[in-house]
Amino acid sequence: MRGEAVEVGGERSWPTGWQRLKLADVGRWLSGGTPSTSNEAYWGGDIPWISGASMKDFHIKESDRRLTPLGAKNGSRLVGKGTTLFVVRGMSLKSEFRIGVTQREVAFGQDCKAVIPKDGIDPHFLAYAIRVRTPEILRMVEETSHGTGRLDTSRLQELEIGVPAMAEQRRIVAAHAAFERRIAALQGVLGKLTATESALARAALAQEDIDRWEQVLLQAVASVAAGVTLGSEPVGDGTVELPYLRVANVLDGRIDTTDVKKVRILRSRYERFALCKGDLLLTEGGDLDKLGRGAVWDGRLDSCLHQNHVFRVRCGERILPDFLALCTASAEGRAYFQRVGKQTTNLASINSTQVKQMPVPLPGVEEQKRIIAPIQAIRSRRTALERQIAKLRTVQQGVVEDLLRGAVRLPAA
Template identity: 65%
Template sequence: MSVEVRLGSVLETPPKNGYSPKDVPEWTGLKALGLGCLTPRGFAPSQLKNVPDSVMARRFTLADGDLLMSRANTRELVGLAGRFTQIGAACIYPDLMMRLRPRAEQCLPGYLEIVLRSATVRRAVQAGARGTSESMVKISASLVEDLRIPLPPLSEQRDIVAAHEAFERRVGALERMLAKVEIAESALSAYALRQVGAAGPRLDSVATVAAGVTLGSEPVGEGTVELPYLRVANVLDGRIDTTDVKTVRIVKKQYERYALRKGDLLLTEGGDLDKLGRGAVWDGHIDECLHQNHVFRVRCGEQMLPDFLALYTASPEGRAYFQRVGKQTTNLASINSTQVKQMPVPVPPVEEQRRLLGPVHAARERAAVLQQQIAKLRTIQQGVIEDLLSGRSRVNRT
């Protein structure tokens, strides 16, 4: 039977903030975690740093199974938690994290990690975070200690951890399959482009390029209409993300000028130099959708398939062109519509384009199926674990 307790009551000591000595270029026998080691999926040792070895630093050495929680970050990411696993070297954690060590006789580290990553606790942490800007909020040790968590007997905690790990193994297997399919897709894309040789005519000879609606003083009154539009944040590398689409008001007569059609290739105007010209083909699943002026709309004519053009603009050769012509400033890089229009592109016969795209599309379809399976399994996992934590269901031990 599960009871609800104060988190601080199951910890050996109060949550302890970390230590952030200055980075050094060479390994001294001690590593430090970066804040990016805590992800929505838990602990991932991806941002390790070399730091000076000292008596002070060693006070913050992590043990296998220690729970870590980010105490400062954006509101979305603050309070992310993960269970530290050994990395093959002594390791400390930074000041922007806090360490939690549960009492072994009361709470399993693996169980506490699941609880801290649950939707209920995440909401409580985010609601309690404080800061003057959403880009940086903080949580206190007292907030963490005062969190209310379910605490079933150790045997039930083990069952919940086992159920969680079973889901993780299945998801992990699917993710490994997806990684292989994505590698295959990349190889097939490169092969397809090698078959057509060097780029030839300018892009504007086979497609039209247009900028979108400029935001700012919007028209009002009769003769205007408010419509959804895609901005740079919606146009990712190889896909369009429509989870957060904003609207803008325009004069009705300008609709065709800014409207998107299914098959339009969207390319971003600016960002980091290596992300210039990232884009994807619009599938048209939002009716009457526009695009912002920082997103170029490329509409292919009869000589070019949008997917084939997208294949080329995303290739190393296409990216190299954008990086070569892009204008670099202190923090950002950008391209203009003239540079997009002047881009040399390969234009094999349409039937040849379609033939070369066949294996690529097959790989993408397989990847899409795997992504859907992973997303579905994650949803089921979240529901099952939340039910187990709340006591609404029990693990079947038979």
């Protein structure tokens, strides 16, 4: 049923019977800390120590770093189950607001704040009511001298939320949980499909088949090109600003376009850097075991470019892009890139000549199609499922937002 929440003069008006509270008044606020890392008696215990980097799940219960009871008493802070915890400092604040609810007793660092809700406020409801204000919260984030994000707690505490009776809070939490269960079930299926795809890919290039196929260098069946170099962009007439893919967008087996940057180039150079559907993208550098990771571009963005740290491999008539991607991602392909890659203190890299000289097994095109067909079928199902999950997330967001501002009310059972 519809509620009564409206916005008047930019301020929210909550339904009759809801409390209107500033975040400063929703519970007891606590700061965390880090025990001395040089004292071995403080670390290696059973108490999860939550930092901005380790807070990745809404349901907070685990961390790679753990404290002893002595460590928790000397420089950190312990909170129990049902505490709302969120990040107030760190690089993650540049793009996201991490918040969750503790599922057990944990300690936490100074990059986080905790709120123990007062009586009458459900901790999960509180976390959802804060998280739904993420766009406003991210606008409060300031950049420190070290380049990290910092959230001014005093400004955050001025935000207001509407708090219904506990019974309605729990109905809202239950509605959110119902969406989460459905999404988790779909993600379970997605995990199985992903595992199946990986298994098929590993089995596709059997050694006995490779031994009977022709072996060629990659440059004999495809062209390799580097992308646009960033910095000192041209201005004025004859230029155009376009999206481009960087290393962060090119993952192992898929392209992520949730965060795509733009660059300005001369129109005359567009053809040189433009991507076409079917181009295989390979990363130039990173960790040694991630050299040459990549995926086939599906053309989802019009007029898209690639950065110079991403190689564009354009296949000729003798090899299919998906088959070549199978070869570069195989154990033999990864071993080749690791063998020829240039290793520095923190990173490794390959150059275009090394990509061109990669040995590639080359069956006939029809056999390539037969090999990749079952993998493509699984991949198609996986893509459809990913879209279904994304759509469900969008619906969930809209429904929960309406519930949290009282625009929609859930009837009592």
